[in-house]
Amino acid sequence: MSKFALEITGLKKIYGSDVVALKGIDLTVTEGDFFALLGPNGAGKSSTIGIIGSLVNKTAGTVKIFGIDIDVDFPEAKRLLGVVSQEINFSQFEKVLDIVVTQAGFYGIPAPEANAKAEKVLKRLGLWDRRDSQARTLSGGYKRRLMIAKALIHDPKLLILDEPTAGVDIELRREMWDFLKEINANGTTIILTTHYLEEAEQLCKNIAIIDHGELVENTSMKNLLSRLDVQGFVLDVDQPLQTPPSIKDFTLTLEDPHTINVAVSKDQSINELFVQLSNLNIQVNSMRNESNRLEEMFIEMVKKEQA
Amino acid sequence: MSRKKEIFIALVTLTKKEIRRYLRIWVQTLVPPAVTMSLYFVIFGTLIGPRIGSMDGLDYIQFMIPGLIMMSVITNSYSNVVSSFYSVKFQKSIDELLVSPMPNWAILLGFILGGVSRGVLIGCIVFCVSLFFYPAFTVINPALTILVLFLTAILFSLMGFLNAVFADSFDDISIIPTFILTPLIYLGGVFYSINMLPEFWRNISLANPMLYVVNTFREGMLGVSDVSIPMALSMIVLFIVILGAASLHLLNKGTGIRQ
Numbered sequence: 001m002s003k004f005a006l007e008i009t010g011l012k013k014i015y016g017s018d019v020v021a022l023k024g025i026d027l028t029v030t031e032g033d034f035f036a037l038l039g040p041n042g043a044g045k046s047s048t049i050g051i052i053g054s055l056v057n058k059t060a061g062t063v064k065i066f067g068i069d070i071d072v073d074f075p076e077a078k079r080l081l082g083v084v085s086q087e088i089n090f091s092q093f094e095k096v097l098d099i100v101v102t103q104a105g106f107y108g109i110p111a112p113e114a115n116a117k118a119e120k121v122l123k124r125l126g127l128w129d130r131r132d133s134q135a136r137t138l139s140g141g142y143k144r145r146l147m148i149a150k151a152l153i154h155d156p157k158l159l160i161l162d163e164p165t166a167g168v169d170i171e172l173r174r175e176m177w178d179f180l181k182e183i184n185a186n187g188t189t190i191i192l193t194t195h196y197l198e199e200a201e202q203l204c205k206n207i208a209i210i211d212h213g214e215l216v217e218n219t220s221m222k223n224l225l226s227r228l229d230v231q232g233f234v235l236d237v238d239q240p241l242q243t244p245p246s247i248k249d250f251t252l253t254l255e256d257p258h259t260i261n262v263a264v265s266k267d268q269s270i271n272e273l274f275v276q277l278s279n280l281n282i283q284v285n286s287m288r289n290e291s292n293r294l295e296e297m298f299i300e301m302v303k304k305e306q307a
Numbered sequence: 308m309s310r311k312k313e314i315f316i317a318l319v320t321l322t323k324k325e326i327r328r329y330l331r332i333w334v335q336t337l338v339p340p341a342v343t344m345s346l347y348f349v350i351f352g353t354l355i356g357p358r359i360g361s362m363d364g365l366d367y368i369q370f371m372i373p374g375l376i377m378m379s380v381i382t383n384s385y386s387n388v389v390s391s392f393y394s395v396k397f398q399k400s401i402d403e404l405l406v407s408p409m410p411n412w413a414i415l416l417g418f419i420l421g422g423v424s425r426g427v428l429i430g431c432i433v434f435c436v437s438l439f440f441y442p443a444f445t446v447i448n449p450a451l452t453i454l455v456l457f458l459t460a461i462l463f464s465l466m467g468f469l470n471a472v473f474a475d476s477f478d479d480i481s482i483i484p485t486f487i488l489t490p491l492i493y494l495g496g497v498f499y500s501i502n503m504l505p506e507f508w509r510n511i512s513l514a515n516p517m518l519y520v521v522n523t524f525r526e527g528m529l530g531v532s533d534v535s536i537p538m539a540l541s542m543i544v545l546f547i548v549i550l551g552a553a554s555l556h557l558l559n560k561g562t563g564i565r566q
Contacts, residue, residue, distance in 0.1 A: 015566060053406045056566045075310075075408035083406045089399040093331070105320025106407035108313025150403070 004067070005031045005158045005189035006052070011061035013047045013213075021047040023213040024061065029206070031066070031157075034184045035191045036200035036221070038298060039210035045193045046086060048210070049162050053083035065158060079107065082156030084147045086163045086193075092136035096127055099135060100149050107154040114153070121149045125179065141172040148176070152183070159183070160191045165199060177203055197298055201225070209298065232290030233270075235260040238283035247276045261290060317409045318417055325421025329387055336387075336425065337432065340379045344433045347375055348440040351498065363500050363531045372437045372444060373525040374497030377459060379433045381492060381520070382484065384426030384460040388418050388467030389480045396471065401564050411558040415468065415551075422464030423457065430456055451536075452527030458543045459520050465550040472554070472563045491517045496525075501533045519543065 006029040013022040022044045029035045039045050050056030052063055054074060063070045065077040090099045097118055104114030122128040125145040130138065135146060144164060151159060161180075165173045173196075180203060184190050194200055200207060200221070207224055209217040217224065240257035250273055253261045264270055277284060329336040352368030362370040395401040404414050438444060446452050466483075474480045495517025501509050512518055519539035526532035532539075557563070 050566065053402075054565075055402055055405055057561050075410070078406060078408040081406070083402075085399070085402055087399055089402045091328075091395075091398060091400050094327075098327070102320055102324050103403055103407075105323075106317050106404060106409055108316045108408070110316055 003031055004028050005033065005065070006191065007062075007064040007067075008048070008052075009062045011048065011051065011063065012059045013044070013051065013056065014059045021213055022051075022059075022061075025210065025213070025215050027208055027215060027218065029158075029189060029191055031189055032184075032187060033189055033191075033206055034180075034204045035189075036204035036207040037191055037193045037210060038197065038200060038207060039193075043210045044213040045210055046162055047213075049083065049085075049160055049191075049193065052160060053081065053085075054078065055083075055085070079154065080157045082151035082154070082159045084151045084159070084161040084164050086166070088143050088147065090135055090146065090150065092134070094135055095132055096122065096135060096138070096146060097131035099146065100153055103150045104153045109154060117153055117155075118149075121152050125149050126175075141168045144168055144172075144176070148179075156188065158189045158191070162193050163195060164192070165194065165196060173199070230263050230265045233262050233264060234288050234290050235262060235277075235284050236286045237277075238285055239281075241282070245277065245280050245282060247273065247280075250276070313408070314410060314413050317407065318413045318420075321404070321409070321414065321417030322420040322424070325387075325391060325418060326424055328391060328421070329425050336383070337429070340383060340429045341432050341436050344375050344379060344436050345439075347371070348437060352440055363502070365529060365531065366441070368441050369444060369529065370500075370525075370531075371498060372434075372441065373528040374521050375437070376430050376433045376456075376528075377521045377524045378492050378497055380426040380430040380456060380459050381463045381517070382488065383429040384422040385463040385467040385470075385488060386484060387425040388422035388464045389471045389474070389484070391421060392418055392468055392471035393474050393477070393480045396474075396564060397477075405564065412555055415554050415558055418468055419461060419464045422467060423460040426460030426464065427456060430460075446528050447530040448527045450527075452524065455520070455524045455527050455540075455543075458540070458547065459524070462520075462543055462547050462550070465547065465554055468554050469550060469557070472557050474563075491515055492521075496521045496533060516542070516546070 006027070008025060008027040010024045010026065011022050012024045014020050025048070037045050037048065047056055051058045052065070066080050068077040070077045100118040100122060101111070101114045104117060105111070109117065119128065122131055125148060127142060127145055127149060130142065135143065138146065148164065165176055168176065177199070180190060192200065192204060204221055206220050207217070208215055234255070237258055237260060241254060242257070244252040244254045244260065249268065251263055255261055262273065264273065274284065348368065352371060356367035359367045361367065470480060470483050494512065495515050501512045501518065504512060519534050519542055522532040522534045523536055523539040526536050
């Protein structure tokens with residue numbers, strides 16, 4: 001079997017006669033990877049995922065899932081693939097357990113085995129107690145979990161999630177992150193699209209950025225983050241300040257009397273900042289990133305592409 | 308597990324899902340035909356029927372029974388598939404099927420079997436209701452009756468499927484049943500024999516496909532018909548083949564379901 005979970009070559013999608021969604025992208029995802037596919041709305045992410053999952057017809061190009069060309073043996077490729085769509089796409093009037101067991105049946109899993117698998121996955125996702133509830137009665141977060149349960153019922157080797165945590169509260173999002181990390185550690189390759197760049201930063205090893213139907217970046221998360229020139233930090237200080245402290249080589253601003261904002265470039269030492277603050281008898285109680293670093297870089301890249 | 312067994316399990320799963328769907332809403336799907344047909348039997352069979360006298364040598368209520376059963380089978384098999392397939396498109400739960408390894412022919416067959424099961428079940432319910440009003444009813448040719456029952460349910464399930472493939476709104480799934488299907492059924496010999504009509508209208512009626520379905524079924528149940536049975540059966544089978552091939556072609560192309 002191929003070492004690549006996904007190989008995309010020259011993938012093009014034109015809607016109607018003139019709306020070009022994908023301009024011929026090439027992309028590979030290694031087996032075992034936790035991969036982020038990012039891009040602004042309308043960039044082509046969902047078209048890419050739709051083509052892989054058979055929900056969208058491609059115009060040109062090839063897609064291979066673990067070496068299996070979808071044009072040659074799509075059923076076999078589909079067996080290895082689980083897709084969590086962006087939109088809720090189960091019957092709202094069916095019971096939770098029925099939805100998952102039915103999905104297993106579509107993959108040819110016999111009922112006794114499907115029931116056992118459904119119990120396991122619903123318990124893991126905290127849905128077992130709601131197995132007899134109609135899907136429409138679930139909260140938004142639980143509906144998202146149900147989407148994941150459905151996609152995992154046939155034990156796919158490649159799981160694609162299209163904005164799985166959209167509209168999910170922070171606690172549930174963190175729980176889903178833990179769950180996704182766990183299944184990735186157990187060998188499932190994961191491709192994730194998200195608008196929460198913190199999510200991609202937390203979870204993913206590699207990243208591709210797509211914009212206007214083209215890949216504008218395809219690298220490791222570490223490499224991408226290392227390219228950041230300046231990082232903004234927020235310092236919470238002990239004593240109230242009236243004016244920002246004057247420190248050599250650093251530019252500090254006051255957000256409020258107890259909060260300092262500071263920009264630290266790649267070649268500056270953060271220790272030097274603390275030494276100088278200490279010399280001024282300013283005690284720092286806590287420090288955090290000013291904003292998501294990846295988000296800044298993402299906006300920068302997309303702007304560059306649009307220019 | 309063999310590929311064939313996997314497909315069989317998937318097909319059974321989809322068919323069971325379809326059956327579960329209309330059984331879950333039995334008040335909307337199973338009860339109304341029984342109530343409506345009871346009213347037909349009371350008004351046209353028991354009250355007006357004796358004043359009409361005989362039709363093709365049969366009691367009027369007896370003449371009506373096959374037509375009313377067919378009317379129920381046609382409308383229910385059609386509406387089951389059109390509403391179910393349009394709903395899965397509308398709710399996007401069609402994605403559940405598209406991402407699975409199920410072949411398109413199995414997806415089509417699953418929906419058709421759902422429609423056929425409802426059509427046949429309703430046919431049986433209406434027949435049981437008719438026995439309350441005409442207990443002496445006996446079926447002349449059970450084999451032909453059952454054959455036509457199933458063929459009709461298949462044919463109109465396929466029509467419902469095609470309607471749903473092209474439908475873009477809930478209006479689109481009610482236009483054809485309301486403005487085409489129902490008038491053709493009413494004018495297709497459910498309530499009268501076309502031999503009663505002047506020659507011009509009788510010839511016009513011969514172009515109505517419902518006439519062949521209703522009369523073939525009436526031949527099976529009562530042994531009387533206004534049309535040639537071999538020709539009518541051949542036409543039904545031919546239309547099933549044509550509509551089945553068209554439905555599969557559209558599914559393979561992704562019309563209405565894939566962008």
